[in-house]
Structures are given as structure tokens and as C-alpha cells.
Amino acid sequence: MSHNPEELEGAQISHSLALILSAAAEPHHNDSAGHYFEQSLNAYRNSAGPQDPAFLAAQDDFCRFLLFNGQQERCVEIQRASLATKKSTFGDLSAEVADTLQLIGSVEMTEGRMKQAHRMMTKCLEIQSLLYGPQHKKTKTTQKAVDMLARAPAVAERQQRQGRMKAKPAAFSLVPSSGNDGNSMSDS
Incomplete structure (x- = not known):
């Protein structure tokens, strides 16, 4: 796959393999899944670019894999870095x-x-x-x-x-003067 001239197709295949391996119940598949996630991300980055929705979706899948495997800090680091691109x-x-x-x-x-x-x-x-x-x-x-x-x-x-x-009063306030300003309610 690494010699495949169709890098986008290789990225899709690597991503699919990573998802399959990450869903497997056997923990010994984690290394392979991680490898395929990395391979797919590199291929997507090289063929479509880091702003491509397919790259960002694969990156999110990789982050879920990282979370599942106890790598929260790396997951957050990747997600924070992707936030501006996603916006x-x-x-x-x-x-x-x-x-x-x-x-x-x-x-x-x-x-x-x-x-x-x-x-x-x-x-x-x-x-x-x-x-x-x-x-x-x-x-x-x-x-x-x-x-x-x-x-x-x-x-x-x-x-x-x-x-x-927010509740602090202003340094000065407008208080009506106590005098007849002509706006009184009663004329009696």
C-alpha cells in the first residue's frame, strides 16, 4: 500500500483496516490499529490535505481509539490542534x-x-x-x-x-434631583 500511486485509496484502506482492528476484542491488535491509523492520516494529509473532511474524520476516529486505549492527553492535543481547521x-x-x-x-x-x-x-x-x-x-x-x-x-x-x-454599582449614578422638575404625577 505504501507504494500505491493512488494515495487517497490507500488512505481509505488503511483507515478501514484501523477501524476493524480497533474494534477487535483482542488487545494485541492495538499496535496494528495504531499503525494503520497513523498510515491513513499520513496518506490523507499527503493526498487531500489536513483540512479535508476525510482526513478530519480519520483523525477523530484515531482520537476515539486513543481515548479507548488510555491516551487522553494525546487525544486532547490532537483535538485542540484540529479545532481551528474544523472551524x-x-x-x-x-x-x-x-x-x-x-x-x-x-x-x-x-x-x-x-x-x-x-x-x-x-x-x-x-x-x-x-x-x-x-x-x-x-x-x-x-x-x-x-x-x-x-x-x-x-x-x-x-x-x-x-x-x-457584574453586580458592582457604577462609580457614579444619575440620581434625579429632589426638586420640582415639572414632571410630577400630581398637580394638587
């Missing part, structure tokens, strides 16, 4: 961007980084609400995660601080 390829308000934010937020949450998780999941929720509406099951699931994260001490403290900053 330019699919648009800021796309399912692909929402899924990436949700994946990053989920990993942040499992790693105990609640503030970062809350920020990512809130962005995801905003996009999902616009795309699917507030009653869609994806939106509802993300809303539950955002609500749970909001109760985390680090997030709650941050929100209280932000709330106090």
Missing part, C-alpha cells in the same frame, strides 16, 4: 466543532480540570442549542454536564466572582 472547514457553528469541544471537555472533566471542562462544554452547548435546539438529546446531555460542572467548587467560585463583578 474553517465546517464553520464555527458545526456539529464537528461541537463534537470536538465536547470531547475535549469530557477529557478535561475526567482529568479533574473542571474550569476548563466547563468552558469547553458551555461552548459546545451553545453550538448544539443552535444546531439541534434545546430539546435534542445531545443538547440535553451536554446541558446536564454543564449544570454538573457548574456545581464544582472551582467553577462555582469563578461564577460567583464574575457575578459580583
Whole structure:
């Protein structure tokens, strides 16, 4: 396959093999699956480019494989790096961007980084609400995660601080003078 002049076809075949091997119950297939994921990503990158939807889909599949195999940090690193490309390829308000934010937020949450998780999941929720509406099951699931994260001490403290900053009165205020300005309600 590495000598195949049709690099895109080779990328598709490698991607398919990676998916099949990653779904196998035997853990000894993980090395082969990882190899085929890497091979498919390199072939997609060389033939179609890193902004191509097929490359980005294969990259997302690879990240799910990494998550399943306990490589959360590498997964998040790849997903963060792909975020700008996904925004330019699919648009800021796309399912692909929402899924990436949700994946990053989920990993942040499992790693105990609640503030970062809350920020990512809130962005995801905003996009999902616009795309699917507030009653869609994806939106509802993300809303539950955002609500749970909001109760985390680090997030709650941050929100209280932000709330106090918004609630502070202005340094000066316009107070009507106490005199007759001609706008009185009674003429008696």
C-alpha cells in the first residue's frame, strides 16, 4: 500500500483496516490499529490535505481509539490542534466543532480540570442549542454536564466572582434631583 500511486485509496484502506482492528476484542491488535491509523492520516494529509473532511474524520476516529486505549492527553492535543481547521472547514457553528469541544471537555472533566471542562462544554452547548435546539438529546446531555460542572467548587467560585463583578454599582449614578422638575404625577 505504501507504494500505491493512488494515495487517497490507500488512505481509505488503511483507515478501514484501523477501524476493524480497533474494534477487535483482542488487545494485541492495538499496535496494528495504531499503525494503520497513523498510515491513513499520513496518506490523507499527503493526498487531500489536513483540512479535508476525510482526513478530519480519520483523525477523530484515531482520537476515539486513543481515548479507548488510555491516551487522553494525546487525544486532547490532537483535538485542540484540529479545532481551528474544523472551524474553517465546517464553520464555527458545526456539529464537528461541537463534537470536538465536547470531547475535549469530557477529557478535561475526567482529568479533574473542571474550569476548563466547563468552558469547553458551555461552548459546545451553545453550538448544539443552535444546531439541534434545546430539546435534542445531545443538547440535553451536554446541558446536564454543564449544570454538573457548574456545581464544582472551582467553577462555582469563578461564577460567583464574575457575578459580583457584574453586580458592582457604577462609580457614579444619575440620581434625579429632589426638586420640582415639572414632571410630577400630581398637580394638587
